[in-house]
Amino acid sequence: MALEHAILVSLAERSASGYDLARRFDASIGNFWKASHQQIYKVLARMEADELVTSEAVAQEGRPDKKVYAITAAGRSELAAFTATPTGPEVLRSDFAVKLRALPFGDRDAIVASVRRRRADHAAQLAEYEASAARFYPDPEAVPADHLGAWLVLRGGIRAERGGLEWCDEILQSLGEDRRAAR
Amino acid sequence: MALEHAILVSLAERSASGYDLARRFDASIGNFWKASHQQIYKVLARMEADELVTSEAVAQEGRPDKKVYAITAAGRSELAAFTATPTGPEVLRSDFAVKLRALPFGDRDAIVASVRRRRADHAAQLAEYEASAARFYPDPEAVPADHLGAWLVLRGGIRAERGGLEWCDEILQSLGEDRRAAR
DNA sequence: AGGAGCATGTAACTAGTTACATGATTGT
DNA sequence: ACAATCATGTAACTAGTTACATGCTCCT
Numbered sequence: 532m533a534l535e536h537a538i539l540v541s542l543a544e545r546s547a548s549g550y551d552l553a554r555r556f557d558a559s560i561g562n563f564w565k566a567s568h569q570q571i572y573k574v575l576a577r578m579e580a581d582e583l584v585t586s587e588a589v590a591q592e593g594r595p596d597k598k599v600y601a602i603t604a605a606g607r608s609e610l611a612a613f614t615a616t617p618t619g620p621e622v623l624r625s626d627f628a629v630k631l632r633a634l635p636f637g638d639r640d641a642i643v644a645s646v647r648r649r650r651a652d653h654a655a656q657l658a659e660y661e662a663s664a665a666r667f668y669p670d671p672e673a674v675p676a677d678h679l680g681a682w683l684v685l686r687g688g689i690r691a692e693r694g695g696l697e698w699c700d701e702i703l704q705s706l707g708e709d710r711r712a713a714r
Numbered sequence: 715m716a717l718e719h720a721i722l723v724s725l726a727e728r729s730a731s732g733y734d735l736a737r738r739f740d741a742s743i744g745n746f747w748k749a750s751h752q753q754i755y756k757v758l759a760r761m762e763a764d765e766l767v768t769s770e771a772v773a774q775e776g777r778p779d780k781k782v783y784a785i786t787a788a789g790r791s792e793l794a795a796f797t798a799t800p801t802g803p804e805v806l807r808s809d810f811a812v813k814l815r816a817l818p819f820g821d822r823d824a825i826v827a828s829v830r831r832r833r834a835d836h837a838a839q840l841a842e843y844e845a846s847a848a849r850f851y852p853d854p855e856a857v858p859a860d861h862l863g864a865w866l867v868l869r870g871g872i873r874a875e876r877g878g879l880e881w882c883d884e885i886l887q888s889l890g891e892d893r894r895a896a897r
Numbered sequence: 898a899g900g901a902g903c904a905t906g907t908a909a910c911t912a913g914t915t916a917c918a919t920g921a922t923t924g925t
Numbered sequence: 926a927c928a929a930t931c932a933t934g935t936a937a938c939t940a941g942t943t944a945c946a947t948g949c950t951c952c953t
Binding site: 610641 | 716719720722723726743744745746747748790793794796797798800801802803804805806807808809810811812813814815816817818819820821824825828831832835857859860861862863864865866867869870873874877880881884885888889
Binding site for chain 2: 902903904905906907913
């Protein structure tokens with residue numbers, strides 16, 4: 532149910548249309564929660580019925596009209612209440628790990644190719660996060676209080692990507708594929 | 715759809731009942747894929763209809779009878795085919811990160827408590843993985859070929875837990891809670 | 898007497914995915 | 926002419942969760 536809460540955080544930071552939210556979920560928020568636009572519209576409708584958010588129609592010229600959603604007082608207290616609930620263990624679902632574990636029963640070359648692709652993805656994502664960090668938080672000792680959460684999550688993203696990258700390197704090395712990988 | 719494939723890997727390693735699979739999903743497989751017993755029974759039934767697995771009733775004394783599932787030839791080729799498909803980007807869903815990002819809108823002490831709990835969970839899981847590694851793979855240079863996938867996944871688990879632990883420490887330090895955390 | 902472990906499920910529900918639909922504007 | 930971006934959705938489906946049901950054995 533935390534898609535709701537991810538949307539509330541995003542709207543607490545800044546009001547937005549469903550479309551805007553979908554783009555944020557492709558970028559910064561998507562760093563820890565992925566959601567499709569269809570799912571977002573569905574959940575927004577429910578949240579509006581529950582009065583966690585309100586919407587206002589905004590006419591635009593040269594572009595389709597949009598509905599801008601804003602968090603309500605009830606939404607803010609729901610979000611605060613959420614932060615006070617204990618967090619259960621994270622639900623893991625990694626296709627990549629399933630494939631890796633299937634190594635003795637599968638296509639070794641294809642798996643190596645997957646590892647290489649994944650390594651490249653981690654490297655690209657890491658570069659993107661590091662660019663964001665350098666741009667928005669040039670001085671890590673002086674992060675504004677209202678950005679502390681976002682900063683810490685970004686730091687987590689950087690760590691996760693770096694960790695994933697190193698894991699890929701270890702895998703390639705174990706499989707004796709590190710020379711080709713380094714090319 | 716990769717729960718199916720996670721089950722196939724598990725059955726390729728060794729035939730098992732639904733109950734056994736559920737326990738494996740709590741332990742080794744659960745390291746990268748979580749599933750409840752209800753979901754497992756449901757998927758097993760579908761997989762049997764699709765002839766990816768077969769079941770055999772086994773009577774037991776002093777215990778309820780069980781159905782032992784085994785992978786079929788079709789199951790093995792499905793698993794091999796799966797390893798050859800490209801892996802999409804991982805779907806992330808982290809309640810913890812949502813909470814952390816909600817820091818400016820939430821209950822700071824409760825969030826700090828969450829971080830501490832999570833740190834302890836990572837430490838416990840890490841210890842468990844390291845114990846498994848020491849026990850089953852005392853010589854990392856000589857991992858048998860049929861265990862290479864399992865070993866690499868375990869290595870990934872160790873890296874992920876260590877990374878998560880370090881992230882928690884960084885968060886506590888940023889929040890000025892590291893002294894109390896170290897106690 | 899009560900709880901944990903073994904063992905398999907059903908029923909009702911919520912969450913999320915995939916495919917499709919519409920229609921204007923801007924850029925190649 | 927075609928694709929991309931803006932913008933919002935519906936419909937049909939699959940996956941996963943939560944709650945409940947049953948019953949036997951072994952341990953405290």
